[in-house]
Amino acid sequence: MSFVHPDREQIDLSAVLHALSDPQRRLIVSELAQSDVPRPCGSFAPTISKSTRTHHFRVLREAGLVEQWKEGTSKMSRLRRDDIDARFPGLLDSVLGTVVAGAG
Amino acid sequence: MSFVHPDREQIDLSAVLHALSDPQRRLIVSELAQSDVPRPCGSFAPTISKSTRTHHFRVLREAGLVEQWKEGTSKMSRLRRDDIDARFPGLLDSVLGTVVAGAG
DNA sequence: TGCATGATACGACGATCATCGAACTTTGTG
DNA sequence: CACAAAGTTCGATGATCGTCGTATCATGCA
Numbered sequence: 692m693s694f695v696h697p698d699r700e701q702i703d704l705s706a707v708l709h710a711l712s713d714p715q716r717r718l719i720v721s722e723l724a725q726s727d728v729p730r731p732c733g734s735f736a737p738t739i740s741k742s743t744r745t746h747h748f749r750v751l752r753e754a755g756l757v758e759q760w761k762e763g764t765s766k767m768s769r770l771r772r773d774d775i776d777a778r779f780p781g782l783l784d785s786v787l788g789t790v791v792a793g794a795g
Numbered sequence: 796m797s798f799v800h801p802d803r804e805q806i807d808l809s810a811v812l813h814a815l816s817d818p819q820r821r822l823i824v825s826e827l828a829q830s831d832v833p834r835p836c837g838s839f840a841p842t843i844s845k846s847t848r849t850h851h852f853r854v855l856r857e858a859g860l861v862e863q864w865k866e867g868t869s870k871m872s873r874l875r876r877d878d879i880d881a882r883f884p885g886l887l888d889s890v891l892g893t894v895v896a897g898a899g
Numbered sequence: 900t901g902c903a904t905g906a907t908a909c910g911a912c913g914a915t916c917a918t919c920g921a922a923c924t925t926t927g928t929g
Numbered sequence: 930c931a932c933a934a935a936g937t938t939c940g941a942t943g944a945t946c947g948t949c950g951t952a953t954c955a956t957g958c959a
Contacts, residue, residue, distance in 0.1 A: 704821075704890070705816050705817070705818055705821075708812050708813075708815050708816035708890070709812075709813070709816040709946095711812050712809050712812035712813040712816055713809070713946090713947080714809055715947090717808075717809075731905075731906090732905080732906070733904095733905060733906080739947095739948080739949095740948070740949055740950080741905080741906070741907090742906090742907080742908085742909095742948080742949065742950075742951090743947070743948050743949070744906090745906065745907060745908090746946095746947075746948080747947090748906095749907095750946095761906095761955090761956090763904095763905090763956060763957065764903095764904055764905045764906075764955070764956045764957065765904090765905060765906080765956095766905075766906060766907095779889050779890075779892075780889060780892070781885040781886075781888060781889035781892075782885075782886070782889040782890065784885060785883050785884060785885035785886040785889060786808070786812070786883075786886065788883075788884070788885075817916095817917080819917090835935075835936095836935080836936070837934090837935060837936080843917095843918080843919095844918070844919055844920075845920095845935080845936065845937085846918080846919065846920075846921095846936090846937080846938080846939095847917070847918050847919070848936085849936060849937060849938085850916090850917075850918080851917090852936095853937095854916095865925090865926090865936095867926060867927065867934095867935090868925070868926045868927065868933095868934055868935045868936080869926095869934090869935060869936085870935075870936065870937095
């Protein structure tokens with residue numbers, strides 16, 4: 692993989708908060724958090740277009756929230772929960788705990 | 796006061812995260828959290844212009860993070876910590892705990 | 900080799916954002 | 930009244946954002 696993946700210490704709070712401020716991205720993160728099985732990008736947020744989904748995943752990856760790697764023709768994603776929890780303790784839990792409530 | 800102040804139940808997670816994604820606004824929130832004494836807007840973020848400061852406070856207020864009221868010629872601000880904590884438990888603590896660390 | 904699949908790259912569009920200066924309003928004080 | 934202090938309002942500017950369609954690339958399969 693040769694994508695942008697910031698180290699744990701490089702993860703920037705502004706970038707993380709901005710990434711999580713979008714409901715679509717928060718939905719993706721929420722789905723990633725609910726199962727430890729990596730899934731291809733295409734299986735998330737089916738209502739938006741492919742290019743928009745690529746964009747959202749790049750924002751999440753460059754913010755350090757998600758790790759991505761290729762498997763065949765698919766690109767798998769994994770939530771970097773350990774890194775985020777270590778860097779900003781409690782942040783992910785509080786955001787994920789209210790993904791639905793906060794959307795309305 | 797006749798400003799926009801969302802009720803606790805109306806506070807939107809996207810708006811809160813977006814408001815907190817700006818370093819200047821996070822700095823204001825952090826200073827507000829460090830002392831319970833309400834302070835006038837002008838005593839925050841002295842490096843930015845007055846109009847920009849007005850803008851930032853409006854974003855914070857409309858997101859539900861801050862309550863504002865007039866006192867003489869000044870406009871006082873208070874962090875709505877109780878409301879934010881009730882709506883998104885742990886969020887403010889995790890963000891404020893890393894205001895400085897997250898900026899670098 | 901050809902084809903299908905999954906994802907990216909490349910503009911493009913309208914919207915929003917952070918920032919500013921200048922003009923204005925509001926309030927208090929002499 | 931005049932003046933000062935504290936904020937707001939009003940454009941304006943350059944940047945970024947979310948979204949899209951189309952074209953392109955990479956991989957796997959027959």
